[in-house]
Amino acid sequence: MTNIPKYWNKAKRYLSQKDKVMAKLIKRYESPTEIILTSRRDIFFSLCKSIIGQQISVAAANSVFLKFKKKCKNKINAKTVKKLSSIQLKSCGLSKQKVNGIKSLSRQILDNSFDPKLIVSMNDEEAIIYLSKLKQIGRWSAEMILLFTYNRPNIWPIQDIGLLRAISKNYNKNYLPPDSFINLLNKRFSPYCSVATWYLWRSIDPEPIQY
Numbered sequence: 001m002t003n004i005p006k007y008w009n010k011a012k013r014y015l016s017q018k019d020k021v022m023a024k025l026i027k028r029y030e031s032p033t034e035i036i037l038t039s040r041r042d043i044f045f046s047l048c049k050s051i052i053g054q055q056i057s058v059a060a061a062n063s064v065f066l067k068f069k070k071k072c073k074n075k076i077n078a079k080t081v082k083k084l085s086s087i088q089l090k091s092c093g094l095s096k097q098k099v100n101g102i103k104s105l106s107r108q109i110l111d112n113s114f115d116p117k118l119i120v121s122m123n124d125e126e127a128i129i130y131l132s133k134l135k136q137i138g139r140w141s142a143e144m145i146l147l148f149t150y151n152r153p154n155i156w157p158i159q160d161i162g163l164l165r166a167i168s169k170n171y172n173k174n175y176l177p178p179d180s181f182i183n184l185l186n187k188r189f190s191p192y193c194s195v196a197t198w199y200l201w202r203s204i205d206p207e208p209i210q211y
């Protein structure tokens with residue numbers, strides 16, 4: 001894991017000036033021991049975790065991921081995964097679609113048909129489109145990769161149920177909050193939507209979200 005993004009403190013000051021609700025949230029979670037957005041800078045690991053966690057609870061995802069990690073002998077990389085059979089991966093609790101997604105990812109990493117290094121030079125939308133070409137990776141998963149793996153500062157994942165719940169709770173809006181209001185917050189929080197998203201998530205989750 002790396003230290004918090006360089007833009008974090010500047011973003012906190014900016015958001016606090018722009019929005020009273022955000023100012024309160026930032027102050028509430030100002031503890032020096034608070035875990036802030038971090039990154040493991042390992043896109044293969046993060047993509048596997050993303051695929052495994054789709055459409056199941058956090059607890060179930062953690063259980064499956066631990067089995068997957070054990071099956072990989074704690075070495076989660078493309079070469080290790082490619083050597084595992086579909087049966088071995090299914091034994092971790094993975095569906096056929098998720099097995100195919102992870103196996104496809106390992107092949108594409110190894111044959112360079114998917115090159116994570118290219119993402120660095122892409123803007124957010126270009127990177128989302130590029131990541132979304134992978135099996136089992138849609139827009140939401142791509143946004144999580146940009147936010148947690150690359151620490152992009154201005155990700156606003158409006159497909160995320162947790163974010164929508166947090167907006168409804170903190171701004172006294174019905175669930176689902178209106179698109180017009182979501183777009184208003186997007187403009188207000190830019191260019192630091194990622195930081196705003198993290199604090200909104202934090203307001204409804206007893207533990208800081210890590211990916």
